[in-house]
Amino acid sequence: MDLHIAGQPPERDERAAVDSVLGPLQFGKLESHHLQQERPARSQRHLLLPVLHAINCRIGWISPGALNYACGRLNLPPAEAFGVADFYGLFSMTPRPRVVIHVCDDIACLMRGAPAICEHLAGRLGPAGAAKPSAKLTWLRSPCLGLCDRAPAALVSAAGREPWECALAPTSADALLAAAEQPERRPEPPPVAASLSVPQQGQQELRLLRRVGRLQPESLEDYLAEGGYEALRRAVDLGPERVIREVIDSRLVGRGGAAFPAGRKWEAVYRARSTQPARYLVCNADESEPGTFKDRVIMEEDPFLLIESMTIAGLATGCEQGFLYIRGEYPVAFERLSHAVRQARKHGFLGKQILNLDLSFDIEIRRGAGAYICGEETALFNSIEGYRGEPRNKPPFPTEVGLFGRPTLVNNVETLVNVPGIVLWGGRSFAGIGTPGSTGTKLFCLSGHVARPGVYEVPFGASLASLLDLAGGVAGTGRLQGVLVGGAAGTFLSPRELDTPMTFEGTRAIGAALGSAVVMPFDDSVDLSKILLRIAAFFRDESCGQCVPCRVGTVRQEEALSRLFGGHAEGVGQAPLQLAEIGQVMSDASICGLGHTASSAIQSALARWAEFSDLRQGSVPED
Amino acid sequence: MEKKKPVTQESFPFIASAPSPTVPVPPGPIPAPPPAASRNEVALTIDGKTARVPEGSTLLEACKTQGIDTPTLCYLENLNPVNVCRVCVVELEGARTLVPACSRRVENGMVVRTDSERVRLSRRMVLEFLASSVDVSTAPELQSYLERYGGQPERYGPAAQAAGEPEAGPAGVHAAPDGLTAATVAQPVKIDNDLYVRDYGKCILCYKCVQACGEEAQNTFAIAVAGRGFDSRISTEFSVPLPDSACVYCGNCIGVCPTGALMFKSEYDMREAGNWKESEQQRTDTICPYCGVGCTLTLHVQDNQIVKATSPLDQEVTRGHLCIKGRFGWQFVRGKDKKKSS
Ligand SMILES: Cc1cc2nc3c(=O)[nH]c(=O)nc-3n(C[C@H](O)[C@H](O)[C@H](O)COP(=O)(O)O)c2cc1C
Ligand code: SF4
Ligand code: SF4
Ligand code: SF4
Ligand code: FES
Ligand code: FES
Numbered sequence: 001m002d003l004h005i006a007g008q009p010p011e012r013d014e015r016a017a018v019d020s021v022l023g024p025l026q027f028g029k030l031e032s033h034h035l036q037q038e039r040p041a042r043s044q045r046h047l048l049l050p051v052l053h054a055i056n057c058r059i060g061w062i063s064p065g066a067l068n069y070a071c072g073r074l075n076l077p078p079a080e081a082f083g084v085a086d087f088y089g090l091f092s093m094t095p096r097p098r099v100v101i102h103v104c105d106d107i108a109c110l111m112r113g114a115p116a117i118c119e120h121l122a123g124r125l126g127p128a129g130a131a132k133p134s135a136k137l138t139w140l141r142s143p144c145l146g147l148c149d150r151a152p153a154a155l156v157s158a159a160g161r162e163p164w165e166c167a168l169a170p171t172s173a174d175a176l177l178a179a180a181e182q183p184e185r186r187p188e189p190p191p192v193a194a195s196l197s198v199p200q201q202g203q204q205e206l207r208l209l210r211r212v213g214r215l216q217p218e219s220l221e222d223y224l225a226e227g228g229y230e231a232l233r234r235a236v237d238l239g240p241e242r243v244i245r246e247v248i249d250s251r252l253v254g255r256g257g258a259a260f261p262a263g264r265k266w267e268a269v270y271r272a273r274s275t276q277p278a279r280y281l282v283c284n285a286d287e288s289e290p291g292t293f294k295d296r297v298i299m300e301e302d303p304f305l306l307i308e309s310m311t312i313a314g315l316a317t318g319c320e321q322g323f324l325y326i327r328g329e330y331p332v333a334f335e336r337l338s339h340a341v342r343q344a345r346k347h348g349f350l351g352k353q354i355l356n357l358d359l360s361f362d363i364e365i366r367r368g369a370g371a372y373i374c375g376e377e378t379a380l381f382n383s384i385e386g387y388r389g390e391p392r393n394k395p396p397f398p399t400e401v402g403l404f405g406r407p408t409l410v411n412n413v414e415t416l417v418n419v420p421g422i423v424l425w426g427g428r429s430f431a432g433i434g435t436p437g438s439t440g441t442k443l444f445c446l447s448g449h450v451a452r453p454g455v456y457e458v459p460f461g462a463s464l465a466s467l468l469d470l471a472g473g474v475a476g477t478g479r480l481q482g483v484l485v486g487g488a489a490g491t492f493l494s495p496r497e498l499d500t501p502m503t504f505e506g507t508r509a510i511g512a513a514l515g516s517a518v519v520m521p522f523d524d525s526v527d528l529s530k531i532l533l534r535i536a537a538f539f540r541d542e543s544c545g546q547c548v549p550c551r552v553g554t555v556r557q558e559e560a561l562s563r564l565f566g567g568h569a570e571g572v573g574q575a576p577l578q579l580a581e582i583g584q585v586m587s588d589a590s591i592c593g594l595g596h597t598a599s600s601a602i603q604s605a606l607a608r609w610a611e612f613s614d615l616r617q618g619s620v621p622e623d
Numbered sequence: 624m625e626k627k628k629p630v631t632q633e634s635f636p637f638i639a640s641a642p643s644p645t646v647p648v649p650p651g652p653i654p655a656p657p658p659a660a661s662r663n664e665v666a667l668t669i670d671g672k673t674a675r676v677p678e679g680s681t682l683l684e685a686c687k688t689q690g691i692d693t694p695t696l697c698y699l700e701n702l703n704p705v706n707v708c709r710v711c712v713v714e715l716e717g718a719r720t721l722v723p724a725c726s727r728r729v730e731n732g733m734v735v736r737t738d739s740e741r742v743r744l745s746r747r748m749v750l751e752f753l754a755s756s757v758d759v760s761t762a763p764e765l766q767s768y769l770e771r772y773g774g775q776p777e778r779y780g781p782a783a784q785a786a787g788e789p790e791a792g793p794a795g796v797h798a799a800p801d802g803l804t805a806a807t808v809a810q811p812v813k814i815d816n817d818l819y820v821r822d823y824g825k826c827i828l829c830y831k832c833v834q835a836c837g838e839e840a841q842n843t844f845a846i847a848v849a850g851r852g853f854d855s856r857i858s859t860e861f862s863v864p865l866p867d868s869a870c871v872y873c874g875n876c877i878g879v880c881p882t883g884a885l886m887f888k889s890e891y892d893m894r895e896a897g898n899w900k901e902s903e904q905q906r907t908d909t910i911c912p913y914c915g916v917g918c919t920l921t922l923h924v925q926d927n928q929i930v931k932a933t934s935p936l937d938q939e940v941t942r943g944h945l946c947i948k949g950r951f952g953w954q955f956v957r958g959k960d961k962k963k964s965s
Contacts, residue, residue, distance in 0.1 A: 089795035
């Protein structure tokens, strides 16, 4: 392939942004024939996403000069790189103001003041995304930012030589405008006590959350003082096969949504060592399911726990390289984990000689860039490799052909942080907690109309009602209309179903799924039609666009819903049948889980619509 | 010139900790799943009958041996299956979802249904989705499938006002629907060179042109898929016109496009003028005279004029692909003729 790169040479800032990731160009001044000569290996493509981040951070958008320069350095055709960059919501392919306010208008924030914030910003700055590039700032609507416990939420980012990002929650239009006023200085977000996100903080029974609030998240010393890295030592004593045995015995099931037994994957990746010496570990921290924020809380409050867990997993399965893929909208988690990785390396917990033994494992952190679909494991591989985040066809499964085509162990953050406990206290003892089908404790994300939103840890088996009680009961009017379980890809349940056990098997028995353990109740004043429309819009926005059932189905689904709720005479009668058929083709014929579940919440709500309406009628008049 | 502050790692808090370019990526090509040994036969049940096919065959090939005609749109025998259109799905016993026949390999004991209610519904919906969002007027194959499965694309409402060029705004943003109309990909035709036009209002996003331009034939990578979701589209970098892109006008993308979204300029002009008469055209196979490779050319002739050139997919040398000379060389011949006659 001969690269064809047209256009102007890069400006200084454009080159600096790219060089900050790739290192300075060896040949001095860049001329077109240098582009031809300087041919790094094709495998450098995996640096495309970090390079795009650097460009967007520095220039404020992905400018042609910067992209072309990056393509020359990475030996990538510009059309391909453009297609990758244009896939991600956080990158702009056209010039825009340096400061961007991303206002969450997703479900939890929708109920807690996001519409008023958007209206205010629209009044001050014009419609979302409409500001001229020369303006000081612009604003955009954003899907769930994973801060639902502190809704309403927003993320402010400022590009430039000293870029910054800042998540603000709870926030207000005035606070956002004030933060955006001074792009030179990162605003100090008001300190948030860990106990706000973890109301159970300090309780004895906690396992996964036991250190939250007891340590400085940045401090390796604190972590060690709280029993950190004991599990790694124990794992090294036990050896890979025993560790994997314990994970199998624990009957730990993946917490990322697909509910796959963790031990089976670990074993498969370990076994693959005979044919494939190079294997990878990937920690999926792309947490983007609306209503989900459990992984963020772990990463922000106990970052070393995740690093230790990944190290155990890597050493047990024989993967020398781990990747931690954190969603782009989590700046605090990214910073704390980057810091933790550096500290761990410095103190011999990562790198070539872990614990001064002949053990080698290291972690690369990668940031997503605004794409829910990149949480799907094979889309995540493509994203790391520098391709568009489009899911791959399965089979083959990741344990056979995963990242860079190698056998890969991919696990969710919460799945992994269960492992130190399993190693320390034994798989059998872990399996004794919870129910036979759902072992251990589980983190639930409570937000919406509950008195005390936050992440709650309970042994598996608790009912939906007891979870609501734990979080202080139904807030708002105090009268429950329904509960969204599992997030946008989940199921609406009615008050009749409150005694459902929140286990994998208990939810499955009523045709629901635990998903990412979202529990979001709505009081009887909420107009659920608005919530359903928001969910439909979410899937339309987040479909990768690869397959027809989902690419067009998510559009037709949103249209049919708005026909149904808009009360337009023509077509209303047809809408329910259309929605059912759209739902069926999406779940039957789509490539991946996004399409398979894109109609689930909507269909479940429509099936209970009469019940919800009765409850709503009982209270406020419908608007 | 204004003096600029030196750039240090410290000036980029986020980038300072960005990954170093030293990630150990294993050397050598990415291993593909092992090719199935072809000698052995596999037995499976298709629509109640037993079929025996060589190991490694796809369900599509297996269906063909049973005389079952499976609709396909994104599949082409000379390209790797991308399995994105999903019109070929069949029901596989034991699988939670339907599976794409074009890429799923046969396994012993599979029980497959190709005409169940579930299969028919999915195929009909996929076709309705395409026909309601894309201009399929020059895609006769798709139209015939639509008829076969009784699709009613009108039922989603009248087409929404064309939004114009689709490239504005970051991924994941769209205007709320009005509850009346159906969104489409309608947009202005791109006419930016003399050889072929790109009418992406007719694009079903089958990925074939991208494959043909890239790794699987031309190795030029002038076009790629950009955008996300319903806003996905085939694009050059920053949507630059073709003459500014890497395109070498091999026309291989035109050769694989199933909908007429990519079309010879000559054909486009004749269609616009109402002179395109496919039924009156004759096809003649010949060997391309321009070089020693010896590609087979199929010349399409109407009223004693060559109107386009294609190449048969089953041809050993080219597998359907050509270069600019074979694909467009006849235009120069015709151009000269024209000049003479005028
Ligand atoms: C659309 C979509 C989004 C997903 N997002 C996530 C995610 O953000 N985090 C996650 O851990 N798993 C996510 N998953 C599930 C992953 O594909 C995968 O099953 C999981 O990471 C495996 O880890 P586990 O076995 O530990 O659960 C998603 C799946 C789909 C289909
Ligand atoms: S189901 Fe949706 S997200 Fe998944 S591959 Fe298809 S278009 Fe992409
Ligand atoms: S004509 Fe050839 S080079 Fe140009 S876009 Fe088509 S396939 Fe690519
Ligand atoms: S332009 Fe044609 S070949 Fe390319 S994706 Fe669209 S329909 Fe397929
Ligand atoms: S942060 Fe707004 S809905 Fe989750
Ligand atoms: S032909 Fe099989 S998915 Fe398109």
